[in-house]
Amino acid sequence: MMNNRYLRVFLKIFSAIISIGAFLLIWHIATNGTKLGELMPGPIELISSLIKSTYTNIGKYTIIGHILFSLSRVLIAFTVGGVIGILLGTAMGWYKTAEAIFRPFYEMIRPIPPIAWISLAILWFGLGEIMKYFVIFLAAFSIITYNAFAGAQAVDPVLIGAAKMLGAKDSRIFRSIVFPSAVPYIFAGLHTAISASWATVVAAEMVRASEGAGWLIIQGMEMNNMIQILIGIIAIGIVGLLLSIIMRGVEAKLCAWSKSGK
Amino acid sequence: MNKDVVIKCDSVSKIFYSSDKGFDVVKNIDLTVFKNEFLVLFGPGQCGKTTLLNIIAGLDMPTSGKVYVNNKEVIGPGPERGVVYQSISLFPWLTTMGNVEFGIKAAGVGKKERRKRAQYYIDLVGLQGFENTYPIKLSGGMKQRVGIARAYCIEPVVMLMDEPFGALDAQTRYLMQKELEIIWGREKRTVVFVTNNIEEALFLADRIVVLNNCPTSIRQEYVIDMPRPREYTGEKFLYLRKEITGNMDKTL
């Protein structure tokens, strides 16, 4: 019954189209027929502005330019935070000395939301890029470290014993057993961290920037331009979704061993 | 045929301490295992059988007493001892090949030689065609074959098996018992095999050491000289089964 599966996929897509279509229709009717139109642009107006913004500048850049700015800030700080977080977290989880040295500092930093650092970061690093990298780094780093740490601690002691009996020494056990065991945990952390980083860049740009998705929204508010605000929000949503889809793809590849599937 | 001693346990005891109290887990084990002997440690409960095996493996140290393998005192894990575990102890992120060659890779054996040797043991346990499969896609019986090949691949003198078929269903268990006997017949090793399944013990053992539960100590020894392969419902088999289970420690 191969048809069955296609039918199910078709029904899924069909019902998604119906529900989104219905939402757009109600929106359209509401903004055109009632006073709500003063507070909200209609869907047609919004979508056409969104398309237009991809080839005309808002401020210095097109919408794509703004997003690329935000994205590059996120990716640089997230990568640095990720690498340091994975190394520090797994090391703390496996080596007692590493835990004794770093864990107290880490536990102090961990509960502070990254946005709370923005003011301090401005005083330290000024208004430039470093300030933004710093807060995004903190957001990604603290989440990833925690997950890597938990993953390294959760390694099955039977596997450690098996590796020892096969002749593996300490550093090999760390590389070949502790680290791969922690990978699924690390990925759960990376998922959360990329969303947190994306949220943090928007906040940082709202405080001070002259480009980026956060700037779009703040600028729109100052100019009383509702369409610009909404375009900013939609762009942020779409990019966030794309990032998490890409992450899931990478995870499916790297963690093939932990999923039954095909 | 002269009997070379391969493993010697010299009044081995293990006490676990928790807060203020000490628990005897293994008590005064004196045990000698001969070259190429299939020795079964048989006993109820989960008390100290695994601990005893871990002490022989060198993963755990005795509180008192000593263990010698080939006349050398055991002070840690060593390549002359291989272990097959009950639970699924395969590295899930490695394929069958990756798991089997893990030990010799750690020992620095070159890729070509490594692959050749791993392949030999994969063939021995009948897993050709599954070299690149991850453990999650293998059935319980196949996983345990990988476990056996992995332990064999470091070419140990002694194989320690801790209830390797405990998680399998009754029928797959019969199959694995038969297969293990064939593998052992082809690649003779000194085997110490822990089980709480009397059929398994009688099917495989040259000698059965019946253990008491909590603390683990030796209750009695039976030399099993039935010809192989043995029949589960043979007269002698059932007789011994009744005799040995009748002589088991019933305190649980």
Next chain:
Amino acid sequence: MQTNIKVEVKNLTKSFGDLLVLDDISFNVTSGEFLCIVGPTGCGKTTFLNSLTKLYSITKGSILVNNEPVNLKKHNIAYIFQENSTFPWLTVEQNVSFGLDIKKVPKDKKKENIKEVLDIVGLYAFRKYYPVQLSASMVQRVSIARAFATKPELLLMDEPYGQLDIELRYKLEDELIRLWKKTNTTVLFITHNIEEAVYLGDRILVLSNKPTKVKESIDNHIPRPRSIVSPEFVKLRNRVTELIKWW
């Protein structure tokens, strides 16, 4: 005689897509019977059980209990699985009481019921303990007591003793036989262990490999308590083994 039939499985067929798993299975279970079902490893055992408990919708055929289509709301059907299924946050007593509370059994009757089943499985002294404080075999006895306490019309058991020591298993199996005799429950016991099936059943239903069919139904009149070394036991065990053997 018609009235004596508790469960009637008629032409039970189940396929997943193109894959036929259960192929036209028909059999009856008489009231109060202890029926053991054995088949080779990988013989659609789980699918079979899930079809009986209506976890899966069946492709064709029908399952009748008391001459009506099986209905979990109406028929009192209990299950015991291989895995520990006790609630860890409840004591032994509260675990056994759980099903009785749902059925709104009056307090006095409930107390009496709990004592009766816990006595048979020898856990009355442990009634205030939590499962985590008990050994694996004791926990399994709690599940068994919990299932029998509701006096089910039909009890389905899926290898409840799979992970236990052989000696202990026979002890628990004797206990099971006592509970069964006392409560007159109809039991469907599914297992891979041929010896266990011969030890327990009034009748043994032998299944084939996938697509699963009923290969044979064998009456087992060996008087209880049975001895695993008696010639008639060995003969029956070997006969069932021959029907199933793949290893």
